[in-house]
Amino acid sequence: MTQATVLKPDDIVETVRAALQYIAVYHAPDYLAHLASAYAREQSPAAKAAMGQILESSRLAALGRRPICQDTGMVTVFARLGQSAMIAGDRTLYELVNEGVRLAYLDAGNPLRASMVADPLLERRNTGDNTPAVTHVELTRGNKLELLIAAKGGGSENKARYTMLNPAASVEDWVVSTIEGLGAGWCPPGLVGVGVGGSAEQAMLIAKRAVMEEIDMSDLLARGASTPLEEMRVRLYHRINALGIGAQGLGGLTTVVDVKLATAPTHAASKPVALVPQCAANRHAKVVMDGSGPAYLDAPDLAAWPRIEGSEMAGLRRVNVDRLTREEMAGWAPGETLLLSGRILTGRDAAHKRMADMLARGEELPVSLRGRVIYYVGPVDPVDGEAVGPAGPTTATRMDPFTSDMLGQGLFAMIGKAERGAETVRDIARHKAAYLIAVGGAAVLVAKAIRSSKVLAFEDLGMEAIREFTVEDMPVMVAVTTQGAAIHQTGPAAWRGAQQSAPA
Numbered sequence: 001m002t003q004a005t006v007l008k009p010d011d012i013v014e015t016v017r018a019a020l021q022y023i024a025v026y027h028a029p030d031y032l033a034h035l036a037s038a039y040a041r042e043q044s045p046a047a048k049a050a051m052g053q054i055l056e057s058s059r060l061a062a063l064g065r066r067p068i069c070q071d072t073g074m075v076t077v078f079a080r081l082g083q084s085a086m087i088a089g090d091r092t093l094y095e096l097v098n099e100g101v102r103l104a105y106l107d108a109g110n111p112l113r114a115s116m117v118a119d120p121l122l123e124r125r126n127t128g129d130n131t132p133a134v135t136h137v138e139l140t141r142g143n144k145l146e147l148l149i150a151a152k153g154g155g156s157e158n159k160a161r162y163t164m165l166n167p168a169a170s171v172e173d174w175v176v177s178t179i180e181g182l183g184a185g186w187c188p189p190g191l192v193g194v195g196v197g198g199s200a201e202q203a204m205l206i207a208k209r210a211v212m213e214e215i216d217m218s219d220l221l222a223r224g225a226s227t228p229l230e231e232m233r234v235r236l237y238h239r240i241n242a243l244g245i246g247a248q249g250l251g252g253l254t255t256v257v258d259v260k261l262a263t264a265p266t267h268a269a270s271k272p273v274a275l276v277p278q279c280a281a282n283r284h285a286k287v288v289m290d291g292s293g294p295a296y297l298d299a300p301d302l303a304a305w306p307r308i309e310g311s312e313m314a315g316l317r318r319v320n321v322d323r324l325t326r327e328e329m330a331g332w333a334p335g336e337t338l339l340l341s342g343r344i345l346t347g348r349d350a351a352h353k354r355m356a357d358m359l360a361r362g363e364e365l366p367v368s369l370r371g372r373v374i375y376y377v378g379p380v381d382p383v384d385g386e387a388v389g390p391a392g393p394t395t396a397t398r399m400d401p402f403t404s405d406m407l408g409q410g411l412f413a414m415i416g417k418a419e420r421g422a423e424t425v426r427d428i429a430r431h432k433a434a435y436l437i438a439v440g441g442a443a444v445l446v447a448k449a450i451r452s453s454k455v456l457a458f459e460d461l462g463m464e465a466i467r468e469f470t471v472e473d474m475p476v477m478v479a480v481t482t483q484g485a486a487i488h489q490t491g492p493a494a495w496r497g498a499q500q501s502a503p504a
């Protein structure tokens with residue numbers, strides 16, 4: 001019979017805290033290796049540059065022990081508790097996990113961003129410490145506690161999809177056409193988990209677990225598929241990459257570095273299918289506790305991070321945003337890289353909603369948008385020596401419903417990531433405004449261009465407050481021009497099918 005173990009509550013708290021700090025700053029070696037080879041293979045200059053920035057930013061994050069991405073995620077824990085393991089004390093596992101989350105996110109040496117809002121429907125007030133975690137507990141044989149700890153970014157979680165197919169319908173066709181319609185808000189290149197079978201909620205859960213399995217597509221391609229499920233993974237990998245979406249949706253050879261597939265028995269009438277995309281941050285780790293104390297992850301070998309040559313800044317157009325004119329903006333070309341200097345505003349979901357509500361009530365905005373550039377960002381709090389913590393862009397598409405109102409206030413340009421909707425592109429052109437992108441997932445690199453930061457309005461919104469950043473040579477790409485040319489439409493169209501003729 002298995003010997004019973006007793007797990008100390010503080011050891012569980014410490015294990016969760018340490019794992020969350022770890023995954024916030026270190027990319028896992030499997031993803032890093034696959035991203036590095038996708039970078040080496042990439043032929044699309046824009047996608048290659050974006051992947052180069054993600055790799056370099058990841059290296060800086062690991063060296064400086066700062067978060068890979070400003071969105072330090074919603075914590076999700078899959079716990080497997082052996083039936084012969086007992087948790088001492090009277091706090092539940094759920095309470096202990098949340099205490100670990102609180103300590104990890106409020107760590108003074110490396111604060112992580114609090115993104116959770118308590119009430120999703122009405123007030124949407126930030127809880128301030130990123131609790132609560134989403135925790136799933138399964139009872140298993142044995143006397144150990146296994147914790148799969150993840151911090152899932154909002155942009156990729158937003159693109160999770162579910163359908164109930166007819167039993168005869170093709171899962172592959174649904175997955176490929178669904179990914180084609182997702183846009184780039186989930187921050188490719190990443191991977192996707194596909195869950196087929198079970199009930200509706202089980203399909204989602206197995207897809208979420210699957211996306212956290214070890215990335216092994218390079219091995220699978222090298223040795224060849226040996227089961228029908230592996231064959232399907234390989235087909236999906238090629239078909240998704242043949243869409244040409246590419247890094248950040250700019251058009252390119254690699255949209256996914258792997259496809260994971262999990263199945264469960266289901267009803268004869270049903271074929272539930274869940275799709276869970278994972279962004280370029282891909283934060284998760286497994287730890288096993290055996291009662292001997294907290295479990296820690298081994299320190300990574302920093303030599304695993306490839307060095308990427310810095311991009312050439314000479315010859316790039318320098319833009320002083322404090323003296324920007326519509327005439328100057330009209331000369332920006334689609335896909336051109338600009339180096340911005342001067343003062344930019346920040347604001348994202350909650351600030352836009354509040355500004356739109358104020359305008360609807362006929363009130364004046366607390367900050368004038370006339371002639372300004374706004375960056376859609378929720379930064380991490382700074383530590384000593386930083387103007388701001390990691391500060392990559394958030395998905396601009398979510399700001400589309402407010403954009404017409406903001407442009408009407410005289411806003412000149414917006415900075416974010418991913419595509420804008422067709423109507424917003426038309427609005428941008430109508431106002432002779434522009435939409436620029438920074439690389440999602442290159443948060444440490446982006447933050448290096450930010451010299452100072454101060455809150456101007458809506459301080460109660462925490463990371464979503466309106467700030468003013470002073471930036472120096474902040475690299476951004478022109479994604480929608482004043483004439484309405486949109487690179488997220490032209491890029492993927494140009495690279496569609498190109499993956500088929502490229503080496504895997």
Ligand SMILES: O=C(O)C[C@H](O)C(=O)O
Nearest residue numbers: 071153154155378394395
């Ligand atoms: O919340 C953020 O900073 C980014 C978000 O994860 C997104 O990808 O839109």
